[in-house]
Amino acid sequence: MERLLQQLINGISLGSIYALIALGYTMVYGIIKLINFAHCDVYMIGAYVGYFCMSYFRLGLLPSLLIAMVVCMLLGVAIEKIAYKPLRNAARITVLITAIGVSLFLEYGTMFFVKAETRTYPPLTGLLARTFKSGSLVVSMQQIVIVGITVILMVLLQFIVKKTKIGKAMRAVSLDQDAAELMGISVDTTISCTFAIGSALAGAAGVLVGIYYNSINPLMGMTPGIKAFIAAVFGGIGLIPGAMIGGYFIGMVEVFVSGYGNSMFRDAVLYAILILILIVKPAGLLGKNVREKV
Amino acid sequence: MFEIRDLEVHFGVIRALKGISLEVKDGEIVTLIGANGAGKTTTLRTASGLKKPTSGSVLFEGRDITGTTAMERVHLGISQVPEGRRVFSTMTVLENLELGAYHRKDRNGISMDLRKVYELFPILYDRRKQAAGTLSGGEQQMLAMGRALMSRPRLLLLDEPSMGLAPILVQEIFSIIKDINREGTTILLVEQNASMALQIANRAYVMETGSIVLSGTGSELMQSEEIKKAYLGG
Numbered sequence: 130m131e132r133l134l135q136q137l138i139n140g141i142s143l144g145s146i147y148a149l150i151a152l153g154y155t156m157v158y159g160i161i162k163l164i165n166f167a168h169c170d171v172y173m174i175g176a177y178v179g180y181f182c183m184s185y186f187r188l189g190l191l192p193s194l195l196i197a198m199v200v201c202m203l204l205g206v207a208i209e210k211i212a213y214k215p216l217r218n219a220a221r222i223t224v225l226i227t228a229i230g231v232s233l234f235l236e237y238g239t240m241f242f243v244k245a246e247t248r249t250y251p252p253l254t255g256l257l258a259r260t261f262k263s264g265s266l267v268v269s270m271q272q273i274v275i276v277g278i279t280v281i282l283m284v285l286l287q288f289i290v291k292k293t294k295i296g297k298a299m300r301a302v303s304l305d306q307d308a309a310e311l312m313g314i315s316v317d318t319t320i321s322c323t324f325a326i327g328s329a330l331a332g333a334a335g336v337l338v339g340i341y342y343n344s345i346n347p348l349m350g351m352t353p354g355i356k357a358f359i360a361a362v363f364g365g366i367g368l369i370p371g372a373m374i375g376g377y378f379i380g381m382v383e384v385f386v387s388g389y390g391n392s393m394f395r396d397a398v399l400y401a402i403l404i405l406i407l408i409v410k411p412a413g414l415l416g417k418n419v420r421e422k423v
Numbered sequence: 424m425f426e427i428r429d430l431e432v433h434f435g436v437i438r439a440l441k442g443i444s445l446e447v448k449d450g451e452i453v454t455l456i457g458a459n460g461a462g463k464t465t466t467l468r469t470a471s472g473l474k475k476p477t478s479g480s481v482l483f484e485g486r487d488i489t490g491t492t493a494m495e496r497v498h499l500g501i502s503q504v505p506e507g508r509r510v511f512s513t514m515t516v517l518e519n520l521e522l523g524a525y526h527r528k529d530r531n532g533i534s535m536d537l538r539k540v541y542e543l544f545p546i547l548y549d550r551r552k553q554a555a556g557t558l559s560g561g562e563q564q565m566l567a568m569g570r571a572l573m574s575r576p577r578l579l580l581l582d583e584p585s586m587g588l589a590p591i592l593v594q595e596i597f598s599i600i601k602d603i604n605r606e607g608t609t610i611l612l613v614e615q616n617a618s619m620a621l622q623i624a625n626r627a628y629v630m631e632t633g634s635i636v637l638s639g640t641g642s643e644l645m646q647s648e649e650i651k652k653a654y655l656g657g
């Protein structure tokens with residue numbers, strides 16, 4: 130029983146990080162129907178920004194997190210403006226290939242500046258380094274911080290999307306771009322905002338992963354990127370609640386397969402799940418199969 | 424107040440509009456009728472700015488607006504109800520209406536216009552918390568019109584408001600169009616239902632394969648033999 134509980138706690142922590150990344154994939158897909166392959170590298174940049182803030186400038190976790198989010202926000206908007214916007218009317222495959230290009234550019238560009246070596250995140254100190262034990266159950270303060278920050282960000286995101294003007298514009302543009310433009314909504318601004326929010330979440334995930342796993346490197350985005358993408362597809366790509374559910378589900382699967390089975394099979398099980406979803410429910414858990422046009 | 428001059432529009436190499444000109448005067452209802460594929464919707468989409476013309480110009484209240492985007496034209500006072508209604512299906516009726524007033528800042532004016540829309544379409548008030556996609560075709564048409572009115576347009580562009588509606592609803596929609604016009608909104612109406620459109624229109628243009636082939640007042644065209652044969656069923 131305690132072991133099960135322990136795995137659940139671990140799964141929620143890991144799932145939080147996947148969910149944060151998956152949100153960015155799903156939001157961008159929802160609005161411009163692009164799988165933004167560069168998204169996982171924005172997450173990597175977030176981890177590095179957090180690293181430099183904490184180790185060189187000796188900033189605390191929260192300021193570092195906020196700085197990483199802002200930097201990633203600007204980076205996301207810049208990527209959209211420079212790489213994707215000129216291709217707004219191009220074929221889908223052209224934009225997809227561009228996204229892969231941006232991804233490689235960010236990975237190897239980062240490697241050029243910070244070297245390929247793995248860097249160690251500065252250890253947390255004081256209250257943040259504490260762990261709580263009850264029997265064999267261990268909950269670290271890190272895990273609480275990760276889950277707490279994720280929940281705050283998700284609530285904030287839901288508020289923005291549901292209640293604010295820009296959130297309504299985002300939903301309108303993702304449902305029908307022409308009709309949104311006829312409402313006097315600036316489609317360009319709305320797309321930029323979507324990239325900004327998605328990238329900020331990825332930046333937060335980068336810092337959280339840094340404090341969770343302690344080590345970062347320029348190619349760290351690839352695997353979690355793919356897993357977060359699976360999470361988004363699992364929940365129903367383009368759907369925000371889908372990405373949240375998918376993220377936690379993938380985190381749980383990973384932890385449980387490692388904990389009860391064999392950690393070697395961890396990724397194999399994930400990909401098997403992806404294949405299964407694509408066969409059984411291609412639109413994802415919350416997705417409806419092809420919207421009917423009246 | 425609104426004018427199109429020598430408008431040419433291409434889809435790739437296909438010339439969809441072959442240099443058409445038309446005018447809508449302040450306070451009028453002008454209708455554009457014609458068969459499927461004549462270029463009516465393309466004309467309207469060019470008028471609202473969703474489609475860019477190859478040549479020719481679009482004028483609104485004495486200003487050349489050819490280079491402006493659809494978004495900018497909404498700010499200027501042109502609003503389009505697109506073909507097939509295009510309501511935001513997963514958003515509520517109220518959210519759809521609020522989006523219509525997206526660019527406006529005058530809170531009081533917006534809530535006044537919201538009340539007006541609810542007076543015009545009482546069913547929308549009853550359904551305000553429902554997702555727009557769950558409405559019937561007629562209700563969706565009303566929502567699309569109400570949403571367009573929320574921007575407080577001076578020119579309203581209507582694309583096939585009768586499409587797919589039961590005859591009784593068509594009557595209702597057309598009488599509401601007349602009401603909207605009476606309150607001071609100028610209307611350019613694209614319709615396949617020529618007899619209904621001609622009844623309420625001050626003037627009409629007839630399109631055929633990308634050109635305007637005939638124009639006149641609504642009643643003149645209703646008397647015309649050609650029109651009777653081609654569009655009014657005898």
